[in-house]
Amino acid sequence: MVPAFFRLTEKFANIWEGRLKPGNEETEFPRVLEDISKLTLDIIGLAAFGEEIGALSSDSANPSPLHENYVLLAKPQPTPPLWKATFLHLLLIILPQKMATMIPERRHQEVMCAMRRIRDVTWKLVQEKKSSVLKEKEEAVEDGDEKKREKEEDLLGVLIKMNQEEDGLSDKELQAQIMTFLAAGILTTLFCSLRHDTTSAALAWALWLLAQNPEAQKKLREEVTPMFKDALNNKTPPSYDDIDALKYLNAVCKEELRLIPPGPMLSHINVALRPSAIPEKHIQPRYLSTVPTAHATSRQATKDTELGGYYIPKGTILIIAPTVIHRLPRIWGEDVLEFRPERWFEKPAMDVGPYEYLPFSVGPRHCIGYKLALMEMKVILGILITRFEFAEVPGWNVRRKSSITCKPTPEMKLLVRRV
Secondary structure, X not given: OHHHHHHHHHHHHHHHHHHOOOOOOOEEEOOHHHHHHHHHHHHHHHHHHOOOOOXXXXXXXXXXXXXXXXXXXXXXXXXXXXXXXXXXHHXXXXXXXXXXXXXXXXXXXHHHHHHXXXXXXXXXXXXXXXXXXXXXXXXXXXXXXXXXXXXXXXXXXXXXXXXXXXXXXXXXXXXXXXXXXXXXXXXXXXXXXXOHXXXXXXXXXXXXXXXXXXXXXXXXXXXXXXXXXXXXHHOOOOOHHHHHOOHHHHHHHHXXXXXXXXXXXXXXXXXXXXXXXXXXXXXXXXXXXXXXXXXXXXXXXXXXXXXXXXXXXXXXEEEEXXXXXXXXXXXXXXXXXXXXXXXXXXXXXXXXXXXXXXXXXXXXXXXXXXXXXXHHHHHHHHHHHHHEEEEEOOOOOOEEEEOOOEEEEOOOOEEEEEO
């Protein structure tokens, strides 16, 4: 996918280039996260079915159908009253599917309408891709060159090729697979989890941290410019291995994810604690109610166990907070709150284990797409740092908004100029 990342990021950089003031004057970019989100959204479309969703090229007057309805689905909504959310949830469970789609609630009808339009577009894409793959197969057979059949790299093309057996999926089932992939993207747009919004948020925070640390930005530019400038001039993307070998770029990405991990949620939860030294029959669990844990992930104990001297009954919900773990001085040193990519070339950071650095969780339920997201982040960051210089907007303070995700508030602004 590196060529796709590269091509779309170059297109994105050209759009930013067009917004800059003439010469070397700084230009204020008022919506950095929103801009980058459009880029990563198009990357989802390219990965899913070889078609850009159109987020980068869409304007408010002529949005592409996929982009328009995707944005509608992902639009943040105020939390409804508990009674309303519970009532709608029960209706969706009780009613048959066709009746459930007719529930006369404004947001519900918006979602249903957007989903119908997306289904229409994806059905058309399935048919077009299927025709394209069959035509390619026929040409390969005629030419006696089976390698031509290996050209498709998007998910839909791969599914269609794998599906050419007699007992394969129907076209409707293929469409459902693509809808599932898009649904994952929609959820990440809303919840900032992996792939679309995790990457865009991480990139926005990385640019912000580099704007605050001009020496680190300069050092990164010195490393990435030779490779990416040559690649941009020759229109030949660097290889996965070449990008992966850029040590300081890797350190910058890891340090950003350490300081501001992607999430995934803010938890207010009851945690049962019982000292294991006291016999269970003589004491009831002590509950710590509504413990707020920013940017945490939860796990449920599958059996009775002991952890840190405490008895954990089966079924207890435990909270793991990467933000807290990533800022422990005993693991990371006394400068734990500083953005310092060089720490990844030194101890103790060089020796941290998977349970001390976990921006994408860890274990059997870790994020399966983290390597792809990291490479996407490196390609985008490499091109942007090669072409632009970033600085803070004087007097504009950005803070992290802790909700299900970690987003900047107010909107992230940066000063940008040509290198």
